[in-house]
Amino acid sequence: MCVAIPGRIVELNGTKATVDFSGNTVEAEAGLVKVKIGDRVLVHAGCIIQTMSDDEADEMEELFREIEDIQI
């Protein structure tokens, strides 16, 4: 139930945001975090709970960097 989905803000009206999830747009409440149009955000149960780093491609790199020193 703690599922949260990344999308991008395409419209902002006070604390009401329109978030695009690969073509589907959904209204989301933006009162829990400072956001602007164009931000990549995580939406949970109709609320934006966090902004995310912008570049998806970097995420994988970062993930492997974190475990670089680990051997099993």
Place this chain on the structure above:
Amino acid sequence: MNKLELIKEKLKDYDGEELRFMEVCGTHTAAISENGIHGMISPKIHLISGPGCPVCVTVTAVIDRLTELSLTENTTVLTFGDLIRVRGSKMSLADARAMGGRVEMLYSPMDAVKMAAKNPDRNYVFAAIGFETTTPVYAMVLKEIIAQDVHNLKLLTSLKTMPEVIRWVCKNTDNIDGFLAPGHVSVITGSDLFKQLSEETGLPFVVAGFDGPGLLAAVYALCGMRDKPGLKNVYKSAVSENGNESAREAVEEFFEPCDASWRGMGMIPGSGMRLKEKYGEYDAGSYGLDEDHMPPGCSCARVLTGEISPEECPLFGKKCTPEDAHGACMVSTEGSCYNYYISGRKKR
């Protein structure tokens, strides 16, 4: 070979001591099944589901109160989908609806405010269950209720927090070698919370995302960090050390910590959140809902704590299936039994 392939190979070939890692988050349980992670790793690495599916840990007294409300004149119970089919001591919300009770499913609790504002003569109760991820959403609901001066929407809260139940699991089991920290709880709490828990319990924690590579990287990290305290965050795109402070402030405005009852585990001090007294008018009678009647023969309690694997329950796949679920763990799409059933995930 790229890094992901290398990790996959090492996890598949792992031949060291047997390792048991617990994912405390129900969304991780579902993601592990969907991505077939259990089939990609060595049989010596065991992934165990923990008590992090909010629907599964809700005690029957809460369901009973909700069914009673749904059958009360002029009252509609609003809820997330999965909760509808969970049986209370007598019936589920779906049963109550079949008897004429009013129950509606919503995607977002924010929609409850719109619904209540549109129908001022009807009373609405939102079944406010969830962990640290969802409580800020309820805080936003309350802000909106107050801003719009809505008086016909209340919350029935059964809100839980992770730290105390993780401590409880550590105290009551001694065979866990590390934890996959709940990713979207960490978005709110920050990864530092798990650093603290790691030092206390002496076990490694890895904050993980929900896609295949993220989950594999997290399991790989746990294998390398086994038996020693330590924290790694492989979900940095969403989880910072401090988390979302404004979400936590919103929660603090409306809620305070309380003791909470967990299905099959009983009362765990300081493991829940409840509305502060000054917002009591928005509470639909959440205090004291502690009774828990497990369906006869159901082993949910032992499944939720990782003591047994779902298929070790005598009813699993026989008397208890997703179509005719006995316990909550088979109802929820994040439940351990449901996920073991649909994906054939096995204890090996």
